[in-house]
Amino acid sequence: MLNTAIIQAKNLCKTYSTGSEQFHAIRNIDLDIFQGDFTVIMGDSGSGKSTLLYMLSGLDSLTAGEVYFRQQRIDQFFEKELGAFRTQKIGYVYQSSNLVPDLTLFENIALPGYVAGTSKREVKQKALSLMESMNIDGQQKRLPAEVSGGQQQRAAIARAIMNTPDIIFADEPTGSLNYEQGVKVLDILTQMNAKGQSIVMVTHDIKSACRANRIIFIRDGKVGGMLELDPYSPDGLQDRESLIFSYITGRG
């Protein structure tokens, strides 16, 4: 593993106000995400793990603190810079695929390429190749509603990596899929990471977390612990599960 930090968070805070009450979702988090890592953020429901992901990826504003992407402070970006950052540097995979419902799978995947201003020929080639690698080739002209949830999610991953981003953020990418489809999605992410793709994934599922080489536990808006693992191998899956489980319960 290279120990270069791709994302650095300093003293991150996020507070939501509801009338006179204030809810502190993230409290003074300092964190580094390293290049080439498959980082998983785990935590209970409402612990602040998703909020942390949005803040690290520039999708949400901060109440306080700083976020750096390769030493560039992204929380002070103007909208135009933020737009370019989202197009070129990051890819995002949501729990639901969030494909544009009346664009075909091909169009959804190709869209970031068009936004980036890549030549139409290149976009087409890349999108078709991604569809093939995601095993959804032949579905180019289908609309999201016409394919399975797993195929939708694989299309969403293809869209996320269309512009070869430096890092992929995935928020419960298997959360709305059945087991079989979920495994397929995790396999794709794992293969991408094996080729050097940095990934940050939020999950509460231990089986999904097993794919990571680094797990950050969030509790009540704070980093509650961190677990470093060897790179994922299917052979040692059960041991990893046990290790993570005991780490959680041991801490709990």
Add this chain to the structure above:
Amino acid sequence: MAAITSICLGNLRKRKVQNLLIALLILLSTLLMNTSITVIANSEDLYEDLHQETQGSHEILNLTQGLHNPQQIADWWASQEGVTASVLLPYRPLAGVTYKGEEIPNQYLYMMNTPDRPFGTDELVFAQGKETPLPAPGAVWIPTSLAYKNEIAVGDELQFKAGSTQLTLKVSAIVIDLPLGGPFSTTARIWLNDTDYGHYLGGLPGSDSYFMGIRFTDYSQHEAYWERFENYLGVPFMEERLTYEELSSFYFIMNKIIGFVMSFLGIVMILVALFTIGFTISDSILSSYTTIGIFKSLGLSSRKIIVTYILQYSLLSLVAILPGVVFSRLLSRIIIEQSLSFLKTAQTSIPIQNIGTSVSVGAGMLLVILLCVWLYASKTRPIQPMQAIRYGMSEAAYSGINKRGNRNKRRSSDFERWPVSVVIGLRNVTRNVKGSLLMLLLTTVTTAVLVFGLVLVNSISQMQKTAPLWGYDSANVVIRIVNASELDRAALERDIRADSRIVNLNWAGHAIGVVPGNRMQHSTSTTGQAQSISIPLTVVEGSMDEMGLANITGRNPQNPNEISIGINISRQLGKELGDIIELYIEGKRHSFTVTGIYQSIANMSFQARVTADVVTKLNPDDGYMNLSDVQDSDDIVRQLNDQYSSSIQAVKQQTLLDSVFKEASAVLIIPMSILGLLFLMVSWLIIYSTCRIHIRKETKPYGIYKSIGLTSNTIRGAVTWGIVGLSLIGAGLGILCGISLLPHLLRGLLSSYGIVKLPLFMNWTGISLLALLSITVAGLGCWIASRVILKTTPRILVSE
């Protein structure tokens, strides 16, 4: 009932902006519709009330040529039962009038020897000044049409030319002279007492002419009276006879145009309002589908749910219609006071009547709106609670989503052909078909209204460029002989012909032609009119072509037996090109072949043109000159007026036309501007509201676009450009409607006024700017509505 009220109030609170927009739309529709109806109804009522009050004539006889015995005629009419005839009103034509050193152009002035009042018909109404039985010595009464147009007040002095005499008389009263003092009138009767009349005008050569008014108790019987009258005369009546329609037409024409345009556009706006209400209700039903399902599951019937919508829109309508009616009466007053200002006196303003009509319009609006609401709200009837709660839509709609997807499947990717922004803009339009159609319609109508208004006002105000098509000549300079006895005509002609700047000179005068009743008419006429018809003739000594007189079909008369007739003569007599018309001129019978048919606004196309060969007593007193360079007009006019000041009056043609048509365009400017502004407002409101609804529905895709790097402004720009593109199409269609469809409809209205081809003057720069204004308003509406995109964050994509 409590449940219904509470749901209704909830709907009103929840969609404040939407409800406000609908209320505004209803208000504006009511304003437009009620204004048009009030203007049309009040114009006729005002005229007719005054006509009744002043014992207005249905016909005016103008006895100028001595072809009949005036007293014999007056006695015959006075002896008829069911007829009120005025006394004979003696007059002498005047040569001109000067006010504050400036000659008032384009006025035919008649100095009346005022008999004892009442006259019998057409009693004068005193608008300003003290009412006295007769004008005081050295003073005159002048009509409102002359006074108001030239801002002459009581106490002012006017200089009149009568032959070689210059009379200076003081204005002691301004009177409403209903038959000859209407809008656009070029005639004015000046009232002088008998002593002054004899003193100042007694020495003039020639004899008095006479006006005489005839009022029928039952106007529908007037033809029978005329048949008896001509039987009594033994010959057709051969002097000038002005009918009720001719006398009243100019009081109505502008308000009919305004009323027509307003009522047509009022209907369009009501349709737009109904469409918008339907669109809003449909949208509200779709977005509250689950809630409606829950209400139904709790036992609320479909009827009660429909009643909630009816109650909601009843409240909105009431709030909007009442001020709409009130404002429309204010607006109607402004329009009517401007167009019928000559009926206004210093003591009383013009009363706006027909409150009952306004109430009916308001009630009608409410009824139509509620009917529309009931129709659209009935869409809640088939809602099944289980389906609504499970799918948020009907099961059929839910399964229809995939079908819709299949239809789209065949198209190739837009992104491969167009930039991302263009595709987003395009999709914003194509995914909202109903809304887009509404916006297209709005920009079309708004542009059409603006363009039509501009074209109309411009065509009238710049009519010197299309004068022949309005029935006027196109000569550069006109000279009018005002004192023939002092004029050395040969010298004048010699001087003019010697001037190298003047290309040609033609003379014209006036005569009356009489078409005998069907007993004497031997032609192919199918009209079979029982009585004779008196036709004002323009008699030309020279070339009508050189004068610039034009026909809408055929050519100008060149030979003594040829005639060109106005379109309304053609209609009344059923004569076409090549037909024969028999006319009595100066008591002699002539046969003419129709060589041309023309239109003329001045006399409702009820006139004809012949050559001077057939008129023996013609005094052609109007000379029409064309110049090699129009820039010389001012010099030539000044020179002629200096040289022949006591006998002629030279005027530029533009001055003559301006004096009439600046008045018309001024009357039109306010209502057309108000219409334009109203439609711009409505256009903005609806585009804003439609875009707002649609953009809110599309928040998720916009969130996705943002998450892949598009900025808010890029998305807003794309959406706005889509609407700008749509409004560009609308503006194009609007220009077509504004220069073609609306003038075509107006032509239908003006046809009865003798205008069948509307001579339009296109100002393409103005038209383009107005189209651009319409597009800008649409774009602005969308841009402001798209502010919601600023607040859209990709976080909405997250499933919590």
